[in-house]
Amino acid sequence: MRITPIVTAVLLTVPLAACADDSSGSGSGPINVGSVSTLSGPVTFPEASQAARAVFDDVNANGGIGGRKIAYTTADDKGDPASAALAARDVIQNKKAVALAGGASLVDCQVNGPLYSRNKITDVRGIGVDPGCFTSPNISPVNTGPFFGSTVTLYYASEKLKLNKICAFFSIIGSTANAYKEGVERWSRITGKKLVVNDLSLSASTTDYTPYVLRARSAGCEAVLFNGVEPMSIGWVKAAQAQKINNIKWLFLASTYTVEAAKALGPAGKNVVALSEFEPYTDTQSAANKDWRASMTKHKVPLTAFAQGGYLAAQHLVTVLRGIKGDITREAVTKAMKGLKPLQTGMTGMPFAFGAGDTHTSNLAAKFVRPDAKGGWTVLTPEWVKLPNA
Numbered sequence: 001m002r003i004t005p006i007v008t009a010v011l012l013t014v015p016l017a018a019c020a021d022d023s024s025g026s027g028s029g030p031i032n033v034g035s036v037s038t039l040s041g042p043v044t045f046p047e048a049s050q051a052a053r054a055v056f057d058d059v060n061a062n063g064g065i066g067g068r069k070i071a072y073t074t075a076d077d078k079g080d081p082a083s084a085a086l087a088a089r090d091v092i093q094n095k096k097a098v099a100l101a102g103g104a105s106l107v108d109c110q111v112n113g114p115l116y117s118r119n120k121i122t123d124v125r126g127i128g129v130d131p132g133c134f135t136s137p138n139i140s141p142v143n144t145g146p147f148f149g150s151t152v153t154l155y156y157a158s159e160k161l162k163l164n165k166i167c168a169f170f171s172i173i174g175s176t177a178n179a180y181k182e183g184v185e186r187w188s189r190i191t192g193k194k195l196v197v198n199d200l201s202l203s204a205s206t207t208d209y210t211p212y213v214l215r216a217r218s219a220g221c222e223a224v225l226f227n228g229v230e231p232m233s234i235g236w237v238k239a240a241q242a243q244k245i246n247n248i249k250w251l252f253l254a255s256t257y258t259v260e261a262a263k264a265l266g267p268a269g270k271n272v273v274a275l276s277e278f279e280p281y282t283d284t285q286s287a288a289n290k291d292w293r294a295s296m297t298k299h300k301v302p303l304t305a306f307a308q309g310g311y312l313a314a315q316h317l318v319t320v321l322r323g324i325k326g327d328i329t330r331e332a333v334t335k336a337m338k339g340l341k342p343l344q345t346g347m348t349g350m351p352f353a354f355g356a357g358d359t360h361t362s363n364l365a366a367k368f369v370r371p372d373a374k375g376g377w378t379v380l381t382p383e384w385v386k387l388p389n390a
Helices: 048-060 081-093 108-120 145-160 177-191 210-218 229-240 259-271 289-298 304-320 329-338
Strands: 030-037 072-077 098-100 123-125 139-141 166-172 197-203 223-226 249-252 272-276 365-371 378-379
Touching: 030 048, 030 081, 030 108, 048 072, 048 304, 072 081, 081 108, 081 329, 098 304, 098 329, 108 123, 108 139, 123 304, 145 166, 145 177, 145 223, 145 249, 145 272, 145 365, 166 177, 166 210, 166 289, 177 197, 197 210, 197 259, 210 229, 223 229, 229 259, 259 272, 259 365, 304 329
Parallel strands: 030 072, 030 098, 098 123, 123 139, 166 197, 166 223, 223 249, 249 272
Antiparallel strands: 272 365, 365 378
């Protein structure tokens, strides 16, 4: 679903959820799986959990897991920390989920990461959004995410496009400033280079981008990374167009890679480069996307990058469930996840991993796309751009 420009600062610390509940959902009945997603409010991600449900429905239609059906619960956190805490407790304690998969939320990881750890339950996140998704021992996103995505995008600009004067302007929501700073520092450690401008002063309420594009021109930036969501990126390009700035590449993250953005940008998008966390979903000829596209079409799930994340998360969990010997309990699933060998897939540039680490960021690769004259997207990088030593 298209992301609206109204983004509230919800990534804040809230009181931790209630004490741990070691219910495991064991037995011979359905295998309870859950997710916490932002399904209502100004910014929503429904396709991720819809795609996960499609995967589980197909598994159930083909006999389930050892004869047991998957019962999938999707809880709505409304983009609100208090609602997120209640939603997670319901999924874990009342629905007795053995694992979570396919979630996409503004706040869930940051709010509920400690709860998942205390309850020893794992979450294969469809779309990791907030910093907590990448710093928890019990959460592993399938996507690159905005913070590592920033690193990969800067790396592509400096090492693949060979641009020297690179700048960045970050819109800061809640507690994301440090994560974006770390993303830039990560790029500097890899390349030995520094940004000409690194501006973290923008907020979600910023709508006039003229001062920022003028600063980029004045600083001689050859490329500018901007982390705004789709409407913000469109506003950024329109501001540059109004100032007749035509010699800077505008580098955007995955939230700008939408059909709507390409149509809205039109000819003004010729200098735009956007990150794709997965095999570009608009590439109808991609063999890697064939099964995903068929499944989403069958279940009438919109073909978006969010749906790719939910699909992959569910597929990975199904692989883990099929490999468990004996009863499928929360304890058994968590043990299997912690001992999981990386899972290869053509839809991502690197295999999915969980493992026993304190943090999980297995997807450190991306492809890059550019709006075309027909209102679509052209793939710029047939091969994956991967961070060195990743």
